[in-house]
Amino acid sequence: xxxxxxxxxxxxxxxxxxxxxxxxxxxxxxxxxxxxxxxxxxxxxxxxxxxxxxxxxxxxxxxxxxxxxxxxxxxxxxxxxxxxxxxxxxxxxxxxxxxxxxxxxxxxxxxxxxxxxxxxxxxxxxxxxxxxxxxxxxxxxxxxxxxxxxxxxxxxxxxxxxxxxxxxx
Numbered sequence: 751x752x753x754x755x756x757x758x759x760x761x762x763x764x765x766x767x768x769x770x771x772x773x774x775x776x777x778x779x780x781x782x783x784x785x786x787x788x789x790x791x792x793x794x795x796x797x798x799x800x801x802x803x804x805x806x807x808x809x810x811x812x813x814x815x816x817x818x819x820x821x822x823x824x825x826x827x828x829x830x831x832x833x834x835x836x837x838x839x840x841x842x843x844x845x846x847x848x849x850x851x852x853x854x855x856x857x858x859x860x861x862x863x864x865x866x867x868x869x870x871x872x873x874x875x876x877x878x879x880x881x882x883x884x885x886x887x888x889x890x891x892x893x894x895x896x897x898x899x900x901x902x903x904x905x906x907x908x909x910x911x912x913x914x915x916x917x918x919x
Contacts, residue, residue, distance in 0.1 A: 755815065755910060759805035762822075762903055766799035769896060773889075787836040791893050794829035798822060798900055815911060823904035829897035836890040 773792060776782040784792060805818045887895070 754809075755907065756806055756809040758903065758907060758910075759802045759809060762900065763799055763802035763806060765896070765900075766795050766802060769893075770795055770799065776889075785836075787832055787839075788889070790832045791829055791836075791890075791897075794825050794832060794897070795893075797825045798829070801825065812911070815907070819904050819907045819911065822907070823901055826897050826901035826904055830894060830901065833890050833894035833897055837894055840888070840890060 770792065773784070773788075773795075777784060801818050801822050805815065805822075808814045808818075
């Protein structure tokens, strides 16, 4: 049974919503404050949610679907990069990232964008902590898997577009 384009977008929106609500729960009720890389991952999830919502609402327009699918793939790749970097820092911490960093919001107020990106990707002590785990995977590892899944979903949507275009001719 194949999923419709709209139900695929709804599935993505539901998954992203659940992931964001889970991260908010951990922040507000478990006291787990997001590190700068976590914040970038959250932004990527938010962007994916907005794109999936837009796809759900405009699922009947071919050109809009192509743009949304392209953006979903690009945002998912960015998320893979952010989560992959954090997983790398957790598995291979260096002596350079032992100090606790400041929030990404503060850095954006006092530093240039180049300096912010340099500090975020260098990592901090918060980025190297594994924290909460489920099935032997921590949040960054789960985020990486979800971003990979969303990129596969975007590729699936592209394939469906090609099939639809061929069927339309």
